[in-house]
Amino acid sequence: xxxxxxxxxxLSVSLGLFTTLLHASAQNIFVANFSIGTVSEFNSSGTLxxxxxxxxxxxxxxxxxxxxGNLYVASSSTVSEYNSSGTLxxxSFISGLSGAxxxxxxxxGNLYVANQANGTVSEYNSSGTLxxxxxxxxxxxxxxxxxxxxGDLYVSCRPFRTIQEFNSSGTLxxxxxxxxxxxxxxxxxxxxGNLYVxxxxxxTVSEFNSSGTLxxxxxxxxxxxxxxxxxxxxGDLYVxxxxxxTVSEFNSSGTLxHTISDPSINxxxxxxxxxxxxxxxxxxxxxxxxxxxxxxxxRRGAA
Numbered sequence: 001x002x003x004x005x006x007x008x009x010x011l012s013v014s015l016g017l018f019t020t021l022l023h024a025s026a027q028n029i030f031v032a033n034f035s036i037g038t039v040s041e042f043n044s045s046g047t048l049x050x051x052x053x054x055x056x057x058x059x060x061x062x063x064x065x066x067x068x069g070n071l072y073v074a075s076s077s078t079v080s081e082y083n084s085s086g087t088l089x090x091x092s093f094i095s096g097l098s099g100a101x102x103x104x105x106x107x108x109g110n111l112y113v114a115n116q117a118n119g120t121v122s123e124y125n126s127s128g129t130l131x132x133x134x135x136x137x138x139x140x141x142x143x144x145x146x147x148x149x150x151g152d153l154y155v156s157c158r159p160f161r162t163i164q165e166f167n168s169s170g171t172l173x174x175x176x177x178x179x180x181x182x183x184x185x186x187x188x189x190x191x192x193g194n195l196y197v198x199x200x201x202x203x204t205v206s207e208f209n210s211s212g213t214l215x216x217x218x219x220x221x222x223x224x225x226x227x228x229x230x231x232x233x234x235g236d237l238y239v240x241x242x243x244x245x246t247v248s249e250f251n252s253s254g255t256l257x258h259t260i261s262d263p264s265i266n267x268x269x270x271x272x273x274x275x276x277x278x279x280x281x282x283x284x285x286x287x288x289x290x291x292x293x294x295x296x297x298x299r300r301g302a303a
Contacts, residue, residue, distance in 0.1 A: 026043070026044055026276075027044055027232050027233060027273050027274050027275070027276050028041055028042060028043055028044065028049060028273070028274045029041070029042040029043075029044070029046070029230075029232075029238060029247065029260070029271065029272075029273055029274075030042075030053065030063055030071060030271065030272045030273070030274065031240060031247060031260075031265055031268045031271055032060040032061060032062070032063050032073065032228070032240075032268065032269045032270045032271075033060065033264070033265060033266045033267055033268055033269075034059050034060060034061065034242070034266075034267035034268070034269045035266040035267030036266045036267070037055065037056060037057040037058060037059065037060060037075070038051070038052050038053075038054060038055045038057065038060070038264070038266075039052075039053045039054035039055075039057070039060060039063070039071070039073060039082075040052070040053060040262070040264040040265055041053040041086070042247075042260055042262070044232070046247075046249070046258055046260040048262050048264060050086060051262075051263075051264035052086075052264075053071075053082070053086040054071070054073055054080070054082055054086060054088070057073060057075040057080070058075045058076045058078075059075055059076055060073050060074065060075040060269065060270075061074050061075065061100065061101050061102070061269045061270055062074035062079075062100060062101055062102045062103035062113070062114070062145075062270050063103065063228075063270045063271065063272035064103035064104055064105055064111065064272060065105075065272055065274060065275050066105055066109060066111075066126070067105075067109060067275075069083075069084045069274065069275060070082060070083050070084065070089065071083075071084070071272065071274075072093065072103055072111065074097070074100035074101060074102070074103050074113060075100065076097070076099065076100060077095060077096060077097045077098070077099075077100065078091070078092050078093075078094060078095045078097060078100070079092075079093050079094040079095075079097070079100060079103065079111070079113060079128075080092070080093060081093040084274070090128070093128045094111070094113065094122075094124055094128050097113060097115055097122070098115040098116065098117035098118040098120075099115060099116035099117035099118075100113050100114070100115060100116070101113075101114040101115070101116045101142065101143050101144075102114040102142070102143055102144045102145040102155075102156075102186075102187075102270065103145065103270075104145035104146060104147055104153070105147075106147055106151060106153075106168070107147075107151065109125070109126040110123055110124060110125055110126065110131065111123070111124045111125075111126070111128075112124075112135060112145055112153060114142040114143060114144070114145050114155065115142065116141050116142060116143070119137060119138060119139040119140055119141070119142060120133070120134045120135075120136065120137045120139070120142070121134075121135050121136040121137075121139075121142060121145065121153070121155060121166075122134070122135060123135040123170075132170065134170075135153075135166070135170040136153065136155060136164070136166045136170050136172070138172075139155060139157045139160075139164060140157050140158075140159045140160045141157060141158050141159050142155045142156070142157055143155075143156045143157070143158050143184070143185050143186070144156040144184070144185055144186045144187035144197075144198070144228070144229075145187065146187035146188055146189055146195065147189075148189055148193060148195075148210065149189075149193060151167070151168040152165050152166065152167055152168070152173070153165070153166045153167075153168075154166075154177065154187055154195065156184035156185055156186070156187050156197065156198075157184070158183045158184060158185060158200065159183075161181045161182060161183065161184065162175065162176050162177070162178075162181065162184070163176070163177040163178050163181065163184060163187070163195075163197060163212075164176075164177065165177045174212065177195075177208070177212045178195070178197060178206070178208045178212050178214065179212075179214060180206070180214060180217060181197060181199055181206065182199040182200070182201035182202045182204075183199060183200040183201035183202075184197050184198060184199060184200070185197075185198040185199075185200045185226065185227050185228070186198040186226070186227055186228040186229035186239070186240070186270065186271075187229065188229035188230055188231055188237065189231075190231055190235060190237075190252075191231075191235065193209070193210045194207055194208060194209055194210065194215060195207070195208045195209075195210070196208075196219060196229055196237060198223075198226045198227060198228075198229055198239065199226075200225060200226060200227065203221065203222070203223040203224060203225070203226060204217070204218045204219075204220060204221045204223065204226075205218075205219050205220040205221075205223070205226065205229065205237070205239060205250075206218070206219060207219040207254075216254065218254075219237075219250075219254045220237065220239060220248070220250045220254055220256070222256070223239060223241050223248060224241040224242070224243040224244040224246070225241060225242040225243040225244075226239050226240065226241055226242075227239075227240045227241075227242050227268065227269045227270065228240045228268075228269055228270030228271045229271065230270075230271040230272055230273045231273065232273045232276075233273075233276040235251070235252040236249050236250065236251055236252070236257070237249070237250045237251075237252075238250075238271050238273070239271075240268035240269060240270065240271050241268065242267055242268055242269065245261070245265045245266055245267070245268060246259050246260060246261045246265065246268075247259070247260040247265065247268060247271065248260075
């Protein structure tokens with residue numbers, strides 16, 4: 001019965017393709033552990049993969065991935081670079097910083113670093129060469145960094161309880177984005193362009209639209225000294241809780257769905273989610289082979 005075989009073969013191919021592509025798009029969670037100088041790696045289910053993906057760091061804070069999948073870690077006066085396997089590529093990709101905190105890449109591959117001690121954000125190219133020592137300046141204790149889709153950079157300034165917005169040239173265009181903040185720390189945008197802000201002073205995460213209008217004062221609550229934020233490709237939000245050594249996962253409605261707790265997490269600060277890769281050549285080739293084999297099998301069954 002060719003029709004039945006067709007259905008079975010289509011289902012078999014679809015399941016094979018789905019499994020292959022699902023595996024290819026898996027994302028891991030990376031946590032900077034301030035207290036013990038490490039970065040821990042977990043899979044998307046919260047299972048520990050590597051307790052010391054990176055180690056020997058001095059009070060690590062900011063984490064950021066480049067477009068090649070290399071991870072950059074800010075620790076005190078330096079930014080170190082690791083490949084996707086945790087091999088140290090450059091211990092001083094950037095040096096001479098002043099209390100490095102948040103990190104963020106723009107769409108051109110330039111890396112921005114928040115310097116807590118001197119109230120600036122520095123800009124470096126993809127080779128670690130300084131472009132602007134003070135891309136943004138005049139801030140009090142800059143912490144988190146995040147770019148919107150227009151290329152504007154947002155900086156959280158904890159003591160001033162403000163979010164400052166700078167355009168791609170480093171010009172301040174909004175000195176008080178959002179309102180009602182309480183010691184803002186980590187920043188992250190969702191795919192709709194809404195900005196999420198950690199209120200470290202009151203253990204919440206607030207949600208603002210792209211104009212700075214408050215959507216939810218407590219999108220997430222019940223946190224314990226929250227610091228860094230990161231979204232995965234499914235739209236789930238991860239929050240690092242420094243005091244109880246956990247990472248909380250919230251769905252797009254703000255409901256707590258999972259808590260990552262592991263001895264490797266100690267004084268968590270910032271979080272990074274590995275980029276969801278595009279289907280590789282090998283994945284596409286495998287998918288094509290599955291389809292070809294299914295077609296040949298179908299032809300033999302129909303003959």
